[in-house]
Amino acid sequence: MSIPNLLTLSRIVLTIPLVALLYYEPKEWAIWSFAIFIIASVTDYLDGKLARKLNQVSTLGKFLDQISDKILITSLFLVFMFIGKVNFWLVFLIIFRDTFVSGIRMLAASEGVIIAANYFGKFKTVSQIILLCFLYLQVITNWDITAFVILLQWIVALITLFSGIVYVSGYLRNSERGK
Numbered sequence: 636m637s638i639p640n641l642l643t644l645s646r647i648v649l650t651i652p653l654v655a656l657l658y659y660e661p662k663e664w665a666i667w668s669f670a671i672f673i674i675a676s677v678t679d680y681l682d683g684k685l686a687r688k689l690n691q692v693s694t695l696g697k698f699l700d701q702i703s704d705k706i707l708i709t710s711l712f713l714v715f716m717f718i719g720k721v722n723f724w725l726v727f728l729i730i731f732r733d734t735f736v737s738g739i740r741m742l743a744a745s746e747g748v749i750i751a752a753n754y755f756g757k758f759k760t761v762s763q764i765i766l767l768c769f770l771y772l773q774v775i776t777n778w779d780i781t782a783f784v785i786l787l788q789w790i791v792a793l794i795t796l797f798s799g800i801v802y803v804s805g806y807l808r809n810s811e812r813g814k
């Protein structure tokens with residue numbers, strides 16, 4: 636397996652300790668979870684860059700990248716929801732959007748079309764990572780950032796929704812053209 640793909644896979648493996656350290660007591664473990672999350676987020680930046688540099692861009696790599704992002708981010712949002720730091724509706728929207736977009740991707744693939752992650756999708760992932768950082772800070776520190784985090788949740792919800800609509804409308808436009 637190529638180094639970029641190994642980096643991507645490490646994100647899936649790291650999700651397990653990261654979730655356990657955040658979910659279980661004592662609270663002090665959350666800081667270790669945050670440290671692992673930062674490492675996992677850096678691999679998200681590095682894997683694609685390295686794959687392009689080493690000329691190792693592959694369909695498997697693109698697939699793993701999307702899957703590992705979703706496993707990491709959705710798992711964390713679920714834990715933050717269980718510990719009462721994030722609203723249910725945002726987690727619902729993220730799961731709904733990702734499942735719907737994956738369905739559109741499967742449909743397109745069955746028609747021989749590969750829908751790669753676009754800039755809106757990447758921006759959505761970055762916005763969710765930023766929100767997760769602030770959710771960690773809420774758990775780890777005593778800072779009163781509740782109002783800011785609520786505002787950020789709305790912004791992330793809008794970006795998440797918009798990026799999903801972009802994929803769906805892109806697919807519908809292409810299938811209209813193909814008729």
Ligand SMILES: O=P(O)(O)OC[C@H](O)CO
Binds near residue numbers: 700733753798
């Ligand atoms: O738009 P999505 O859901 O494919 O996600 C984009 C990826 O996370 C980019 O790495």
